[in-house]
Ligand code: SF4
């Protein structure tokens with residue numbers, strides 16, 4: 001069975017909101033999900049429907065703090081608590097690829113599913129009066145009129161730092177499964193047993209260790225036995241002489 | 245959670261309607277077994293009419309909660325998994341039963357269908373009343389389970405939620421029935437007022453037990469588990485928007501802690517203490533006016549109780565929405 005999902009690398013995300021913008025753009029103009037209407041877009045308190053938000057947290061105490069940018073959207077849980085509570089069957093999880101979707105023609109806007117999602121991933125559309133949430137760009141990823149490169153979620157394509165990976169987490173050899181396995185990928189709020197499909201990769205300290213012998217060749221035969229006076233660094237070495 | 249007035253009215257109105265019907269049928273059952281004098285049909289007919297009005301008002305209120313009320317019929321389809329769907333089915337079924345129960349009494353069309361071994365007659369109204377009783381309890385359970393089944397909302401995720409829906413609905417319904425009986429059937433007023441006293445007292449016990457339980461709850465989700473970073477000190481700097489979102493409007497009640505506290509004391513007094521006193525006085529003085537007053541005050545108190553019920557529930561998603569920037 002396939003379970004499509006996003007893997008979001010918190011070590012890489014720079015909090016630029018490009019995914020938010022591109023998500024809104026694609027889904028507003030898409031024939032299936034859109035429009036995603038805003039209220040007061042140019043007024044004092046602009047608000048509207050989004051599938052994806054980027055939040056920022058400060059971890060630690062000054063001066064030892066780190067800023068963590070945290071993109072958040074529907075996690076396409078493998079045990080989605082939002083689905084069984086829906087009285088109309090508008091919320092459903094697709095068998096073939098595990099994407100959790102809302103049928104906008106069936107939804108009555110009762111908001112019950114949003115109460116049942118611990119992550120706050122669902123937002124009502126105040127204009128259409130139906131519940132909306134991330135579709136994993138189901139209207140892109142199967143569109144064969146697009147090139148393979150384009151057949152990925154809009155947020156993934158927009159991310160300038162490649163912090164967002166997309167793929168099948170049930171395929172052990174996929175890029176996302178490998179990323180989860182090798183970089184300590186984790187789900188959010190594991191305490192509720194929702195088994196979110198989306199995973200996050202933790203912050204990692206990236207350190208480059210350089211030893212002195214890597215800067216200056218220790219195995220230079222001219223220098224090993226100290227037979228000759230150490231040539232100046234600007235002098236051509238044997239390598240320089242022989243490599244042309 | 246943000247208390248939606250549509251749901252506050254829906255749950256309190258239908259709760260009282262169900263309780264009123266249960267009270268009517270209690271009296272009829274007592275009379276069938278000769279424990280109480282037989283009452284005129286008009287008492288049951290008027291009572292059913294009032295119960296039906298409450299149920300219809302509740303149903304109307306519920307439509308204000310829906311974004312797309314014209315599609316409400318679809319909500320009956322997922323009864324296998326959704327308590328909301330079950331409620332959507334049971335409510336009209338119950339309303340229909342109350343309607344026919346009232347009509348049978350109104351028209352006096354009440355043939356005997358069978359006889360119990362003891363010799364007590366089984367009339368149409370007895371059958372309808374039994375069905376109605378089952379449906380009334382089923383409806384209480386559905387309404388309560390809509391909230392009790394959400395395991396993340398730990399203030400609601402307890403059998404006490406269902407018990408309280410039964411007791412509080414029953415209390416207001418029996419009080420209303422006693423007030424009606426004071427006008428229509430004075431002979432049964434003391435029995436009904438007595439039951440109203442007992443159920444109101446039980447409701448107070450159930451509600452206080454819930455308050456004590458919820459005061460001791462420790463949140464299961466933390467900011468650490470919400471974003472998966474194991475550091476004791478994490479502060480949200482921005483939630484990704486400044487003008488608010490559905491998430492900031494639907495899940496926060498926006499009232500101060502002091503306001504919440506005062507509403508708690510207010511509903512404890514108006515939904516329980518004052519009605520208990522008025523019922524006691526009404527009972528001892530056989531004063532229907534006091535009992536009617538008890539119902540109105542209790543109903544207002546239950547509105548406050550329901551507001552508090554919603555406001556007190558703290559949704560884990562709120563962890564993600566703490567700082568505007
Ligand atoms: S993140 Fe929320 S909306 Fe998405 S599948 Fe999980 S429970 Fe449902």
Ligand code: SF4
Pocket residue numbers: 085086087088089090091102106107108109110111112113114130131
């Ligand atoms: S808001 Fe729509 S999708 Fe959500 S539970 Fe209600 S009908 Fe189902």
